Amino acid sequence: MMSLYPWQQNDWQQLQNYVEQNRVPQALLINGSAGIGKQHLAEKFAYALLCEYPKIDGLSCGECKSCQLLKAGNHPDFMDVQPEEDSKTKKLKTSIGIDQIRTLIEKLALKPQFAQYRVILIHPADTLNNAAANAFLKYLEEPTERTVLILVTHRMNKLPATIKSRCQKFTMIMPDRNLILQWLSQETSNAEIVLNLAQGSPLLAQQYATDEHLTQRRDCFNAWLSIAKQQSHPITVAEQWLKLPETTLLFWVSSWVIDLMRYRHQSAPKNLYHADLKVALSELAQLVNPIKLYAFYDLLLQSRQRIETQINKQVLWEEILIAWASLNRR
Ligand SMILES: [Zn+2]
Numbered sequence: 001m002m003s004l005y006p007w008q009q010n011d012w013q014q015l016q017n018y019v020e021q022n023r024v025p026q027a028l029l030i031n032g033s034a035g036i037g038k039q040h041l042a043e044k045f046a047y048a049l050l051c052e053y054p055k056i057d058g059l060s061c062g063e064c065k066s067c068q069l070l071k072a073g074n075h076p077d078f079m080d081v082q083p084e085e086d087s088k089t090k091k092l093k094t095s096i097g098i099d100q101i102r103t104l105i106e107k108l109a110l111k112p113q114f115a116q117y118r119v120i121l122i123h124p125a126d127t128l129n130n131a132a133a134n135a136f137l138k139y140l141e142e143p144t145e146r147t148v149l150i151l152v153t154h155r156m157n158k159l160p161a162t163i164k165s166r167c168q169k170f171t172m173i174m175p176d177r178n179l180i181l182q183w184l185s186q187e188t189s190n191a192e193i194v195l196n197l198a199q200g201s202p203l204l205a206q207q208y209a210t211d212e213h214l215t216q217r218r219d220c221f222n223a224w225l226s227i228a229k230q231q232s233h234p235i236t237v238a239e240q241w242l243k244l245p246e247t248t249l250l251f252w253v254s255s256w257v258i259d260l261m262r263y264r265h266q267s268a269p270k271n272l273y274h275a276d277l278k279v280a281l282s283e284l285a286q287l288v289n290p291i292k293l294y295a296f297y298d299l300l301l302q303s304r305q306r307i308e309t310q311i312n313k314q315v316l317w318e319e320i321l322i323a324w325a326s327l328n329r330r
Pocket of ligand 1: 050051052053054060061062063064065066067
């Protein structure tokens with residue numbers, strides 16, 4: 001089992017204090033920014049609570065009966081509750097439903113099978129739908145013995161206040177940038193670039209560190225640039241972009257625009273999202289009309305909301321890229 005991330009030492013110590021002082025909360029709500037390893041920390045804590053012979057640092061031993069059962073995925077005192085796969089579409093559902101919580105509560109009515117704690121992991125906790133949240137709340141009013149519920153979320157505002165108020169809140173702070181860079185540098189020579197692209201999130205940056213991601217971004221940037229130079233047709237590019245994940249693409253385009261705005265205000269801006277593309281970006285910034293650029297940015301912000309809906313993606317990209325082409329027409 002993988003160890004803790006280097007920036008999680010303090011968090012781990014805090015969790016250990018609960019154990020040492022024998023005051024492990026019945027419901028623990030781990031929150032903080034996306035992509036900093038909350039889920040990982042929650043799992044480590046769950047395994048440690050279930051382990052019969054934890055190591056000196058409090059982590060699970062990996063060898064006892066309990067650890068073996070966890071590895072095999074059939075520990076009777078551990079449950080991992082998350083949105084299930086839809087049997088028809090084979091896609092993950094967007095919420096944790098009432099049936100899942102009912103099954104959970106039925107199991108919790110029985111006694112734990114081992115001498116240690118029983119641990120329930122619920123993530124992302126903000127996906128509990130209304131009915132599920134209400135059923136869950138009833139349980140929280142009268143929780144069963146030796147049972148620890150660990151809820152994980154990066155969207156605290158989506159969680160009902162009634163649930164939040166019944167949990168012990170545990171906030172993971174954003175890790176120190178230098179610590180993340182040091183860790184990322186072991187995997188990639190582009191640590192700075194990918195961390196900026198991931199907006200500071202280490203795990204997302206790690207995902208972006210693949211060559212494929214960076215090559216794809218560069219290809220898209222070149223296509224976007226060639227529309228600006230009237231060398232490519234927006235409709236053709238829109239068709240190619242249809243195959244790519246729209247959230248990532250939309251972030252790329254928005255952050256290229258933000259970098260252009262930065263160049264409009266300063267000759268050598270710091271903290272660019274795309275420092276490796278700065279030559280092309282600074283040249284382009286000289287040519288664009290700033291007022292039109294802000295209007296274009298507004299369109300991107302609206303599009304960010306629209307991709308959450310059932311909008312036709314082809315239409316969306318055509319609209320964005322045609323606007324981009326006309327912005328650059330001189
Ligand atoms: Zn163990």
